[in-house]
Amino acid sequence: MAVQPPPTDQRIVIENAAIATVDADDTEYARGHVVILGNTIESVGSGPAPQWLDNVVRRINAEGHLVTPGLVNTHHHFYQWITRGLAQDNILFDWLVALYPTWARIDEKLVHAASQGSAAALLKSGCTTASDHHYVFPKDGGDVLGASIEAVRELGLRFTALRGSMDRGKKDGGLPPDHAVETLDDILAASEAAVDTYHDASFGSMLHVAIAPCSPFSVSTDLLRQSAELARRKGVRLHTHGSETAEEEQFCKELFGMGPTDYFESVGWLGEDVWMAHCVHMNDSDIAKFAETGTGVAHCPSSNARLAAGIARVPDMLRAGVPVGLGVDGTASNESGELGTELRNALLINRLHGYPTALTGRQALRLGTMGGARVLGRQNEIGSIEPGKLADLALWKVDGIMHSSIADPVAALTLGALPPLSVLFVNGNAVVEKGQLTTVNEDRIARDCARAAKELAARPV
Numbered sequence: 001m002a003v004q005p006p007p008t009d010q011r012i013v014i015e016n017a018a019i020a021t022v023d024a025d026d027t028e029y030a031r032g033h034v035v036i037l038g039n040t041i042e043s044v045g046s047g048p049a050p051q052w053l054d055n056v057v058r059r060i061n062a063e064g065h066l067v068t069p070g071l072v073n074t075h076h077h078f079y080q081w082i083t084r085g086l087a088q089d090n091i092l093f094d095w096l097v098a099l100y101p102t103w104a105r106i107d108e109k110l111v112h113a114a115s116q117g118s119a120a121a122l123l124k125s126g127c128t129t130a131s132d133h134h135y136v137f138p139k140d141g142g143d144v145l146g147a148s149i150e151a152v153r154e155l156g157l158r159f160t161a162l163r164g165s166m167d168r169g170k171k172d173g174g175l176p177p178d179h180a181v182e183t184l185d186d187i188l189a190a191s192e193a194a195v196d197t198y199h200d201a202s203f204g205s206m207l208h209v210a211i212a213p214c215s216p217f218s219v220s221t222d223l224l225r226q227s228a229e230l231a232r233r234k235g236v237r238l239h240t241h242g243s244e245t246a247e248e249e250q251f252c253k254e255l256f257g258m259g260p261t262d263y264f265e266s267v268g269w270l271g272e273d274v275w276m277a278h279c280v281h282m283n284d285s286d287i288a289k290f291a292e293t294g295t296g297v298a299h300c301p302s303s304n305a306r307l308a309a310g311i312a313r314v315p316d317m318l319r320a321g322v323p324v325g326l327g328v329d330g331t332a333s334n335e336s337g338e339l340g341t342e343l344r345n346a347l348l349i350n351r352l353h354g355y356p357t358a359l360t361g362r363q364a365l366r367l368g369t370m371g372g373a374r375v376l377g378r379q380n381e382i383g384s385i386e387p388g389k390l391a392d393l394a395l396w397k398v399d400g401i402m403h404s405s406i407a408d409p410v411a412a413l414t415l416g417a418l419p420p421l422s423v424l425f426v427n428g429n430a431v432v433e434k435g436q437l438t439t440v441n442e443d444r445i446a447r448d449c450a451r452a453a454k455e456l457a458a459r460p461v
Contacts, residue, residue: 070128
């Protein structure tokens with residue numbers, strides 16, 4: 001059952017909090033208020049909320065808290081929640097070859113369980129909007145895309161469902177086993193049907209759909225070209241993996257005679273309606289092309305480290321004007337599944353470029369909020385705390401033992417341990433209270449995920 005938006009005339013008042021709005025001016029309040037009206041932000045400012053407000057159904061004394069926009073996850077693979085801890089010491093290509101046969105045995109029941117596990121981890125770490133790149137569609141697996149959408153709807157997470165695909169199997173020089181890929185015609189028909197069935201482009205939508213062929217080494221050139229044509233005809237966004245590893249770059253040069261960015265450019269895959277995951281191995285020309293075209297990047301620091309893919313040039317991308325957001329990536333390559341911890345990991349990993357201001361705490365917070373909103377094309381709805389925007393807000397408790405002596409509340413979030421989440425609002429609804437989900441029983445999700453992981457592992461290859 002979907003989580004319904006609150007009545008449009010009801011107000012929630014949050015007071016006495018430190019507030020990082022992440023607006024265009026990076027406005028912050030050491031002690032301020034936020035007023036939610038229905039599912040939108042009515043006001044934000046310094047000091048207490050106005051006294052004349054009526055229909056106040058909840059008043060939160062947020063003393064000792066930092067209020068931020070809800071975090072935005074720009075890249076994930078929800079189904080991988082039930083294959084965590086496998087292939088622990090592999091680079092990307094070897095990791096994929098090891099796991100593709102297992103993933104090819106999933107079905108809608110398992111995907112529903114895995115999606116609830118993934119969505120729960122995201123919500124409990126401050127994420128209010130997420131995109132899920134699902135590209136494995138076994139012939140006898142049922143409606144796996146619908147299962148993930150329904151699973152997320154039950155938890156109340158704002159969602160971009162990415163209808164992924166693979167049509168280049170081993171016999172065509174790709175990495176996936178041949179039985180794990182679809183035909184070009186089937187993919188295009190299913191992608192169009194997914195947009196027609198699920199995509200809601202209205203303001204405040206809880207569900208977007210994007211078209212997302214998996215990667216250069218698992219899809220054909222025809223699929224990339226025709227997917228771009230389809231997405232633009234339908235008015236939806238495009239997503240894929242790009243420039244993730246040195247091995248991918250070599251693959252593209254051997255197969256197409258050019259690097260990944262030039263290849264994507266040749267098939268119409270650069271533009272403001274496109275974002276790509278990882279983008280670790282980008283030269284100056286690649287970054288310039290992304291900046292010139294407004295092509296976005298989903299930066300996944302923990303997954304890149306887990307698979308030894310390298311360190312993305314995020315500071316250079318930001319200086320060039322490339323839209324950059326944060327991503328968890330699949331939980332088979334980032335077992336925590338949390339987006340909140342990616343703020344700290346992005347900050348620290350990018351400082352390994354060799355200078356302490358390569359990425360600041362506030363830049364990391366912007367990556368996880370407005371940066372992600374821009375990458376998903378929703379910067380006018382989410383990503384900052386401003387009147388008229390959707391009420392997607394995180395209340396972080398920063399006065400406990402782990403954070404009380406950190407002078408700067410934003411540093412407590414981006415440099416300290418992930419703070420406890422007192423309340424998480426999505427669309428004006430409190431979907432997390434005192435660190436616990438309010439919409440679905442967490443113990444039930446844990447049991448379902450454990451059973452699903454065991455069932456998948458026991459299925460014959």
